Amino acid sequence: MNEEMRRAAAAYVLSLGDDEMILSHRDSEWTGHAPILEEDIAFANIALDEMGHALLWYRLHAELLGKDPEVHPDRLVYQRKPADFRNTPLVEGPKGDWARSILRQFLFDSAELVRLAELSQSAHAPLAAVARKILTEERYHDRHTRAWVRRLGLGTDESRRRMQQALEELWPFVPDLMARRPEESPLVAAGICPPADVVQKSWEADVIPTLQAAGLRFPTESVPARFDRFHHTTDLDELLAELQSVARLESSEAVW
Amino acid sequence: MMVSPRPETGSNPEAAAEYVERLTAFEARIARGEKIEPRDWMPDEYRRQLIRMISQHAHSEIVGMLPEGGWITRAPSLRRKLVLLAKVQDEAGHGQYLYHAAETLGATREEMIEALLAGRAKYSSIFNYPAAAWADVGVIGWFVDSAAILNQTMLARSSYGPYARAMVRICAEENFHRKQGMEIVLRLTQGTASQQTMVQEAVNRWWWPTLMMFGPRDADSPNTPMLVRWGVKTRTNDELRQDFVDQTVPEAQAMGLTLPDPELRFDAQAGRWIFGTIDWDEFWKVVKGNGPCNEERILARRQAHDDGAWVRAALQAYGTRQEQAA
């Protein structure tokens, strides 16, 4: 792998890790506050899985850049400023009500399912291995979230209204979720990652009918949010301020 | 669900005789170490006490998620974050097993939750204290889970089958809870001066409340004799409390931590640690609802419950339609 390719792969993998890490953090906020005890356990499971996924991507990032994979993930999470995070803004917003969290989870999980299936065939073997491992867990998340989208969409007038509202609020973040990353071109050419438009097409073919079958109106017109992986909302500032608050009481060398 | 009528004094002598016969057989089963199962005959008082105990235990697990759960978003390393999330998730799971065990006796989850939110049901008062600093997460795991393990190991021998089995499952899962707490504490004791101060202060705040976790003195525990007779409890409050002190003081010493009790000393002859007097005024104050966080804890649970009402309604509507279509 040449230098340019390594850096491109590292940038790509960093964004995958940041997506999982930030979403995991948001999902973990439901612990102790979920609407049903069984769901408290289920959502904590999703958050735990996602944190594990983030760790896998961050360790791969370390290997690509010649850093210590045991130490590097914590540095990425606890020492970076908001502007240096490469997650898609969809995952950084507040958890909102249960409808908003479920809908966000569905938009993300369904996209991951497509992306990871492609990445499992990546020409870069370590990347393919990580993707295959994550895919097993992601299949379960997808089942769970899909089941909830149906139940909330079709449940009562109130649950459908909340889901519709969540869809209206989150849809502007979808373009960035699906957007081509700047580092993609050499990676696509080398068969290391799938082209963004292939992912998008597969994803839309699944998500649109699914949302419609759940009684939701798919927003046809909406202005894309003016945020992206390089320009975050202030929600990320607040999230990271909290996430890093205890770690920052001591130097970055401190052991916790 | 078989509930035996308790015969009143002076009523049908045949019924009274039958009751005595059943009670004798019941107590003989317990003496033989047999488990009482949901459809077996049991005295009303046994059923009532168990529902009270088990639901209190379930509520404790659920409310217990809050002090530590609040630190998941601020856990200072990925290892700490992952592990704390897994621990708090387990606590939800333990609450789930325990609500199930209480349901086998005829209680419903809704009734139990209503009683908690209305302030009628109790839960372990230890969770009415604030987890004020990160170090508290470690000390809670170390002190509170050690205490819980001692209590639950004892309850695993309980005469009521579903409760005993829930305890076995919970004990198996709880071992890592205590160890993750100790790992946090050990890291802090070997850390910077401010980390060491943080953990010592947490120890100073949690020691006495943990001793209070074991409940009133035996002399002030009206329920204990009956619970012991019917095999629900197999050790008393004071016995468990002593076990906890004997186990934990050497651990604290090994970690270089002091305990906030000037009277603490080892009685070599008796082979146990003598400790000072618990502030029973504080104990009763917190048990009666006037601890530092009682209101906050119930408010959080009420909020989750109320915010979730529309979700449960949606599930019910969906489920009912599914059934009708089938």
Added chain:
Amino acid sequence: MTDSQLPRYEIFIVERPGRPPTYAGSVHASDDELAMLNARDVFARRPDCHGLWAFRAETISSRTADEALSAFEETEPAPRERYLVFGKLGHKGVPTFLGAVEASDPDEAVGRGRSLYGQDVVLWWVAPERCRLATAAEDAGPMFEPAKGKPFRDQAFYPVETLMRQLRRARTHKQERS
């Protein structure tokens, strides 16, 4: 103010491949699909789960050993179906899957179970096989594999004894030097 309960499902787990399912507890869920997902999240967090069965609580009939003694009477031939038979052996176990019988009602199922699986059972549970929900073999991966990758749920993940030993050694050295 209170919502009425979501239906209860009784959950059985296969703790080791090839072993019969044993009773684990229950979950509340609005429907079968959610019940299976919840059962997995509640009961399969550790690696000791290789399969799940679930039944709506009301589809299981329970008979004590004494109740099972009363002979069932075969009146007219009634439509038969497969019943799954579970038994609690002795006073400390949990209902464990014993096998399947053909019967037209729960009492007949228990009766046939008694003659096939022995008299040591203190409590019988029977349910029509059509009421059973089970994890499909092809779902085993996503359902149960992830639990194997969570070593932090095992107490062996925490080197507490090692850390304590290091502390004691450091303290001893400090004392020796002073």
